[in-house]
Amino acid sequence: STLIEAAEVSAGYDNKRERTRLIALRDISLKVTQGEFLAIVGPSGCGKTTLINLIAGFVKPISGVVKVRGVEVDGPGADRAMVFQDYALLPWRTVERNVEFAIENRRGHVPKPERRRRIASALSLVGLAGFEKSYPHELSGGMRQRVGIARALVGEPEILLMDEPFGAVDAMTREAMQAELERIIAETRQTVVFITHSIDEAITLGDRIVVVSNRPGTIREIIDVDLPRP
Ligand code: ADP
């Protein structure tokens, strides 16, 4: 069944001082099926981050509508969690407190024992059991990114939105983390929207690939490529 749907969505950014508007996405239509791993690939600046931010509810469309489970997206929600390229960890907080951050600032209080259970489970899922008391600067880039993934998983969101999560890790770590992510998703059965500029990564991870092209001017286009699972 369709979980995410964007219908003829345009999005852009206003430059208030110069009174201009940059169109980042024009008339994009897209459906994401429940349980699907969708890879979005395209060159830098083509609008990938804008697209995932529309789904996250961080960016509002100029026209068109984005729906999750048939309901129009109107701001961030607990059913969607984002993993960022630069990890966005709090340096003064330990690993477990960084992960906890995702559930403590949420409406609907999660009781302490349940919090502890979820944090332990998320950290164990990303292979970081034993690093609860470490600080981000004590970890490698790959481990920091796994903290970022654990922080997204801990809220048990239905949809995982990942913006080039392995962009800042070296090639060997990236391969290991791709395998790890596949294992985690097989276990949690989440719906994933994954941004990458690497067609290799899109093919490795995606059930389906959406190519966003960067035409001259502002017209962007989405091409669906159906790929059989290996
Ligand atoms: P990608 O993720 O594919 O690199 P983005 O969605 O980040 O693409 O950017 C699409 C276009 O929108 C680019 O031209 C970029 O410069 C512009 N853009 C992105 N974010 C902002 C912003 N916050 N303010 C102004 N322009 C932006």
Ligand code: ADP
């Ligand atoms: P709390 O544990 O009370 O929830 P935080 O975990 O946010 O607070 O902060 C822990 C410690 O880090 C506090 O001593 C706080 O003053 C300090 N701190 C808060 N914000 C920053 C910041 N932007 N840079 C450095 N240290 C900060």
